[in-house]
Amino acid sequence: MFEGGLYPYWIVIFLMMTGLYVVISRDNLVKKVIGLNIFQVSVIMFYVAMGKVRGGTAPIEAEGFTIYSNPLPHVLMLTAIVVGVATTALALSLVVRINEAYATIEEDEIRELEREEEA
Amino acid sequence: MTGGEADLITRVSDDLPALQIAVPLLSAAICLLVRRARAAWAVAMVVAWGSFASACVLLSRVLQSGTISYAEGGWRPPWGIELRIDLLNALVLLVVTGICAIVLTASPRSLDQEVWREHHHKFYALYLLCMTGLAGMTITGDAFNIFVFLEISSLSSYALIAQGTTRRALTSSLQYLVMGTIGGTFLLLGIGMIYMVTGTLNIADMAVQLAAVGPNRTVLVALACIGIGTGIKLAVFPLHIWLPNAYTYAPAIVTAFLAATATKVAYYVLVRFVFSVFGAPLAFGELRLDAVLMPLAIAAMFAGSFVAIFQDDIKRMLAYSSVAQIGYMVLGLSLASVSGLTGGLVHLFNHAIMKSGLFLVMAAVVLRMGSTRLDAFAGLGRRMPFTMAAFVVAGLSLIGVPLTVGFVSKWYLVVGAIEGGLWPVAVLILLSSLLALIYIWRVVEVAYFRQPPEDAPEVSEAPASLLVPIWVLAGATVFFGVFTSLSVGLASAAARMLFGVEL
Secondary structure, eight states: OOOGGGHHHHHHHHHHHHHHHHHHHOOBHHHHHHHHHHHHHHHHHHHHHHHOOTTOBOSOOOTTOOOBOOHHHHHHHHHHHHHHHHHHHHHHHHHHHHHHHHSOOBHHHHHHHHHHHHO | OOHHHHHHHHHHHHTHHHHHHHHHHHHHHHHHHHOOHHHHHHHHHHHHHHHHHHHHHHHHHHHHHOOEEEEGGGOOTTTSOEEEEOHHHHHHHHHHHHHHHHHHHHHHHHHHHHSOGGGHHHHHHHHHHHHHHHHHHHHBOBHHHHHHHHHHHHHHHHHHHTTSSSTHHHHHHHHHHHHHHHHHHHHHHHHHHHHHHHSOOBHHHHHHHHHHHOOOHHHHHHHHHHHHHHHHHHTOTTSOTHHHHHHHHSOHHHHHHHHHHHHHHHHHHHHIIIIIIIOHIIIIIISOHHHHHHHHHHHHHHHHHHHHHTOSBHHHHHHHHHHHHHHHHHHHHHTOSHHHHHHHHHHHHHHHHHHHHHHHHHHHHHHHHSOOBGGGGTTHHHHSHHHHHHHHHHHHHHHTOTTSHHHHHHHHHHHHHHHTTOHHHHHHHHHHHHHHHHHHHHHHHHHHHSOOOTTOOOOOOOOHHHHHHHHHHHHHHHHHHHOOHHHHHHHHHHHHHHTTOOO
């Protein structure tokens, strides 16, 4: 079951579920953003793991090396990292604005304030 | 015209697919630099209408000479990134750019009220960025590129929603951001799994490789991930919870824009992956996607409409109605037949027109009344006759009354259901339309048969800058309800193409 070659994917699944659980279960908005980050990182890890070839080197032509890792998924993840940074920055700036508007970043307290507003 | 000029024109028009993305992207930066509200609007207007014109040219070219393939930077597909325009995405591109242009035309007066003037140039920059992302998702032929453009459009739409006047806009935007990012990441994961199986990112190439591999566990999980990812962006019931808040608290212009474009492009992405990557036999035959989507679609049709009936805020009511209408589109997909998919695609076209029209009416009402609560509509039928008449026309279309576009799409959905031997589904489509009748009627009743309160301030008709776009869209709901050759013709040709039936 626990094959050595597949262990990166077990880590991916663990990180993914951790991230998703943090996003769902935490009321603190900053913690939610952290959870979101862990979730995104798991997918980055997934791509990096799939591109790695056992015994392969960096894909640079040199004498004596014939097995290379696949560089494409790694390059794709550069873009995904940029996307993740942009998302985090936007999320945190929203959290700052929410803190200014509600004087709290706890979701349950915000919901309470919104309910009072509606009543 | 000299030879050189003609040569330049052909070269530019050959590059139209790339310009469709590059021009709005660069113009967004220009909007930031000009800093003046009206100047930025003028830039955005030129770009948006130019994009629409270019989408029309591309569509006519696709109709004339078939699929356009454009190798970005001269790198040949499947290695380089390909922009690939066929009947399906030419139609979606036409809808997206058309709605972008019309809503942008209506925006200045409404924005003056809802967004600080110093921020207008940034608003238009975000608007153009969002348009870049949506157009990019539509025309790209590369799976990873879809993710990148999805994030461009999503990030800018989170920022657009956060511009709303109340602090609820901020929490709604963050809620959408969290869900949207989870959706985008699931899409990325799904694309990664297909890449694992096929070793390619080019959509056309993926289809070839996948057909050779056949169904296995990885492909199944990839389909599930892509289904969840696009499902969140598309707001398929029960993944729709971000939508009502986001649409309610965003500035009215943003709602009109996003309601008609963002979910439609997500629907397109789902259709593209299901048919062009996995292929109908695999997705419906082996993996039974239809069995998952159909109950959800029917639940959306009823739950969305039912909740809409009890809303006091009409903007929120229309948001829940969107959840129901998305249900119809997904139902069209899940019928897994040419006429069903035709219904879904026609509804994409039609719903974009009527919902953007209805949300622009909300923009006009907010502008004059300062609120979209049901009470604010009292007596508006007499006080804003043209605006409310447009609401009635678009509302009739939402219900699906003959001679409007809503009837056309429901007709094809019902035909698709009956062809598939699913009589109960056809009945459910008709029943859920009655719910739409109830929620539209509530507004019409208040607007036309209830007197405004004694101390109500004088209200004048909406300004022409809003009224003209509203009536263009309301007119379009009737026009395309009568002359269906463009919408239905294209949608059925696209559906037959996706099912691989001879044209």
